[in-house]
Amino acid sequence: MSILTRPILEIDLNKLVENFKYLQTIAGKATAAAVVKDDAYGLGAVEVAKILYQKADCRTFFVAHAVEGEQIYPFVKDADIYVLQGVGEDSVEIFENINLIPVINCPEQLKLWKNIRAKGEKSAIHIDTGLNRLGFREEELKNLSKEELDSFSMVISHLSCADIKDHFMNDIQLNKFKELRAKFFPKTKASLSASDGVFLEDGFLCDIVRLGAAVYGINTAPYHQSKVQNIINIKAPIIQISNLKEGDYAGYGATYRAASDRKIAIVSIGYGDGFPRILSNVGKIFFKIDNSVEQAGIIGRISMDNIICDITNIKNINIDNLAHIIGDFYTLDDMGSDAQTIGYEIISRFGKNKRFVRKYIS
Amino acid sequence: MSILTRPILEIDLNKLVENFKYLQTIAGKATAAAVVKDDAYGLGAVEVAKILYQKADCRTFFVAHAVEGEQIYPFVKDADIYVLQGVGEDSVEIFENINLIPVINCPEQLKLWKNIRAKGEKSAIHIDTGLNRLGFREEELKNLSKEELDSFSMVISHLSCADIKDHFMNDIQLNKFKELRAKFFPKTKASLSASDGVFLEDGFLCDIVRLGAAVYGINTAPYHQSKVQNIINIKAPIIQISNLKEGDYAGYGATYRAASDRKIAIVSIGYGDGFPRILSNVGKIFFKIDNSVEQAGIIGRISMDNIICDITNIKNINIDNLAHIIGDFYTLDDMGSDAQTIGYEIISRFGKNKRFVRKYIS
Numbered sequence: 113m114s115i116l117t118r119p120i121l122e123i124d125l126n127k128l129v130e131n132f133k134y135l136q137t138i139a140g141k142a143t144a145a146a147v148v149k150d151d152a153y154g155l156g157a158v159e160v161a162k163i164l165y166q167k168a169d170c171r172t173f174f175v176a177h178a179v180e181g182e183q184i185y186p187f188v189k190d191a192d193i194y195v196l197q198g199v200g201e202d203s204v205e206i207f208e209n210i211n212l213i214p215v216i217n218c219p220e221q222l223k224l225w226k227n228i229r230a231k232g233e234k235s236a237i238h239i240d241t242g243l244n245r246l247g248f249r250e251e252e253l254k255n256l257s258k259e260e261l262d263s264f265s266m267v268i269s270h271l272s273c274a275d276i277k278d279h280f281m282n283d284i285q286l287n288k289f290k291e292l293r294a295k296f297f298p299k300t301k302a303s304l305s306a307s308d309g310v311f312l313e314d315g316f317l318c319d320i321v322r323l324g325a326a327v328y329g330i331n332t333a334p335y336h337q338s339k340v341q342n343i344i345n346i347k348a349p350i351i352q353i354s355n356l357k358e359g360d361y362a363g364y365g366a367t368y369r370a371a372s373d374r375k376i377a378i379v380s381i382g383y384g385d386g387f388p389r390i391l392s393n394v395g396k397i398f399f400k401i402d403n404s405v406e407q408a409g410i411i412g413r414i415s416m417d418n419i420i421c422d423i424t425n426i427k428n429i430n431i432d433n434l435a436h437i438i439g440d441f442y443t444l445d446d447m448g449s450d451a452q453t454i455g456y457e458i459i460s461r462f463g464k465n466k467r468f469v470r471k472y473i474s
Numbered sequence: 475m476s477i478l479t480r481p482i483l484e485i486d487l488n489k490l491v492e493n494f495k496y497l498q499t500i501a502g503k504a505t506a507a508a509v510v511k512d513d514a515y516g517l518g519a520v521e522v523a524k525i526l527y528q529k530a531d532c533r534t535f536f537v538a539h540a541v542e543g544e545q546i547y548p549f550v551k552d553a554d555i556y557v558l559q560g561v562g563e564d565s566v567e568i569f570e571n572i573n574l575i576p577v578i579n580c581p582e583q584l585k586l587w588k589n590i591r592a593k594g595e596k597s598a599i600h601i602d603t604g605l606n607r608l609g610f611r612e613e614e615l616k617n618l619s620k621e622e623l624d625s626f627s628m629v630i631s632h633l634s635c636a637d638i639k640d641h642f643m644n645d646i647q648l649n650k651f652k653e654l655r656a657k658f659f660p661k662t663k664a665s666l667s668a669s670d671g672v673f674l675e676d677g678f679l680c681d682i683v684r685l686g687a688a689v690y691g692i693n694t695a696p697y698h699q700s701k702v703q704n705i706i707n708i709k710a711p712i713i714q715i716s717n718l719k720e721g722d723y724a725g726y727g728a729t730y731r732a733a734s735d736r737k738i739a740i741v742s743i744g745y746g747d748g749f750p751r752i753l754s755n756v757g758k759i760f761f762k763i764d765n766s767v768e769q770a771g772i773i774g775r776i777s778m779d780n781i782i783c784d785i786t787n788i789k790n791i792n793i794d795n796l797a798h799i800i801g802d803f804y805t806l807d808d809m810g811s812d813a814q815t816i817g818y819e820i821i822s823r824f825g826k827n828k829r830f831v832r833k834y835i836s
Contacts, residue, residue: 114563115561115562115563115582115583115586116562116563116564117539117540117559117560117561117562117564117565118539118541118562118564118565149746149778149779150746150778150779150829151828153746153778176746176778176779176829177479177480177779177829178479179480179828179829180829196779197479197713197742197779198479198713199477199479200477200478200479200480200711201476201477201478202478202479202480202831203479203480217713217714218713218714218716218793220477220714220793221477221713224477240716242722242723243724243725243726244716244718244722244723244724244725244738244774244782245724245725245740245774245777245780245782246713246714246740246780247714249716249717272723272725272726272727272728273726273727273728275727276727279728281723281728349562351559351560351579351580351583351608352579352580352582352608352609354580354602354606354611355611356606360604360606361604361606361634361643362605362606362607363605363606363607363634364605364634364635365634365635365637365638366634366635366641366643376606378607378608380559383815383818383819383822384511384512384515384538384822389815389816389819390752390814390815412606412607415607416511416512416515416538416818416819416822417511417512417538417558417559418559418607418608420606420607431580431582452752453745453751453752454751456745456778457745457751460745460746460778461823464826464827465826466513466541467512467538467539467541467542469564
């Protein structure tokens with residue numbers, strides 16, 4: 113009998129590399145870059161960047177913040193590392209010390225960058241084509257000098273609806289991107305698509321594609337069955353098995369009341385580990401018993417460290433069975449859908465927590 | 475003009491100490507213990523444990539996992555550190571190396587602990603009184619020998635509804651606790667209440683109270699105005715200010731469409747930093763302009779690194795104004811309420827993220 117207390121996060125780096133290589137084939141002649149921002153969506157930017165550098169010849173990385181670029185830099189020194197949030201006074205020192213490429217998002221960042229580009233590194237420019245988030249607008253581009261326009265080594269934009277194949281925004285953005293490139297950046301390398309855009313027509317590929325979510329196993333083109341593999345297994349031990357009598361309450365706020373006698377398991381994972389509390393009373397947890405996957409409903413409120421689930425109808429379960437939280441049969445996307453969000457947010461939460469026994473498979 | 479890129483998390487350790495001392499007075503003769511599990515709800519278990527040890531003479535700490543106890547142990551060596559999830563084969567080594575006190579939750583953990591208690595440390599026992607989460611049930615206590623019952627240095631239980639003053643469960647649990655203590659643990663020290671139970675009648679205080687959420691500024695007794703101070707400020711820079719024309723869309727999925735011309739700010743914080751994505755299109759962000767607090771509605775979907783908000787009606791705002799995410803005027807509890815959850819989950823998320831510039835005020 114095995115008595116455990118800590119939840120377990122397994123990250124399959126082999127499958128991660130396979131996902132990346134598969135996406136490289138989809139990207140055709142475009143260069144496949146890896147997006148490892150937000151600590152590689154919580155999975156460990158250093159581990160992910162290293163393995164993609166070594167096993168998939170990835171030489172282009174995107175991070176959100178300079179401090180994230182600094183973290184991976186020692187492991188991918190000759191690679192291009194782009195910083196999507198650009199440059200600020202709080203990151204100048206990092207840009208002065210190591211060779212990162214800021215993505216300049218607005219005139220104020222351009223001004224700051226021109227003051228500190230002592231070493232003459234080139235920068236990229238972000239232009240907006242309809243997402244209306246970061247990036248220069250056309251009227252701002254008109255204010256740039258030819259010298260300024262020619263100083264950028266890459267022009268990037270970001271699609272808003274590329275996960276929906278026929279969304280009207282896709283063509284609007286592609287056409288706007290073509291138009292702005294022709295006007296302002298006729299000879300500059302270009303990047304338009306992230307993990308979702310690569311599944312659209314070839315026109316969206318341009319010179320560099322920025323691959324994040326799909327590398328981590330998220331289905332970024334949900335109009336077809338996932339073409340990438342799940343790379344995450346999250347498990348948690350049962351701490352205790354006990355019983356509820358008819359009429360007993362369970363969990364904080366007494367929000368669950370047993371309509372009949374129940375058998376319950378207390379599983380050692382909670383919102384403190386990243387399990388969305390919104391799944392209280394409605395989420396599900398899985399057990400693998402005798403080669404079949406059994407489903408147990410979450411009862412009561414999810415607490416910081418524990419979840420109560422109903423195992424009344426699961427035969428042969430005992431305290432040394434691990435609860436399966438995320439796996440091939442219930443993916444990040446599945447939990448995202450149940451928790452009124454997306455797989456991206458789910459993994460970004462789970463991945464941050466130190467209480468997991470973290471295992472990399474490679 | 476100040477151009478920044480990283481969000482900022484300020485933790486006021488002075489106010490944290492004041493909250494703890496205030497709660498000590500409420501606790502009367504009971505010993506006030508600090509709950510620093512989940513990395514002190516993400517705020518940094520080492521920093522929190524150290525300051526409470528030094529400034530508030532706290533000598534009793536609770537963590538969830540042994541690995542968390544190991545983290546704070548060097549800084550509070552002569553304190554009692556209780557481990558709420560108890561002991562497992564994955565934590566035996568830690569218990570053998572350092573002096574932590576497991577809270578034994580079930581017969582299986584007791585058996586394991588008896589095998590490894592070579593040094594003879596005492597343990598605590600967790601008994602269930604109606605929460606129906608972890609803890610021995612009465613029928614399991616009946617199976618313990620007198621020697622086993624006497625071996626525990628403390629008996630603890632946990633209230634399910636103590637944040638609601640007159641909830642029927644409170645008296646049920648208190649009476650059950652008294653009954654089980656009288657039957658099985660007549661001479662053993664006892665702990666029943668966490669941050670919410672301390673505000674109930676004196677009978678709930680027992681020997682030790684376990685203070686977590688309220689120390690961190692969460693109102694654990696929401697039937698009255700908060701008696702503790704907010705200790706958290708979360709801010710984020712504006713990266714860019716721009717305009718939407720009537721009919722323009724903003725954000726992923728084009729879920730927001732401008733009904734009229736709007737002015738927008740792109741703020742450098744997102745769900746990757748812990749901002750709940752469920753607040754897409756409905757949440758709010760604040761700006762302090764000329765000594766007044768102005769509110770901006772979030773528009774479009776929240777993304778991993780950025781939030782778009784509508785600043786049309788905020789005068790005199792410019793790119794060097796910081797956005798205020800959490801503060802005295804919009805607390806963890808307020809965001810919890812808006813995001814269909816509780817302040818506990820909110821801080822547990824924000825606190826985990828390395829991209830914050832983290833500042834401790836002490």
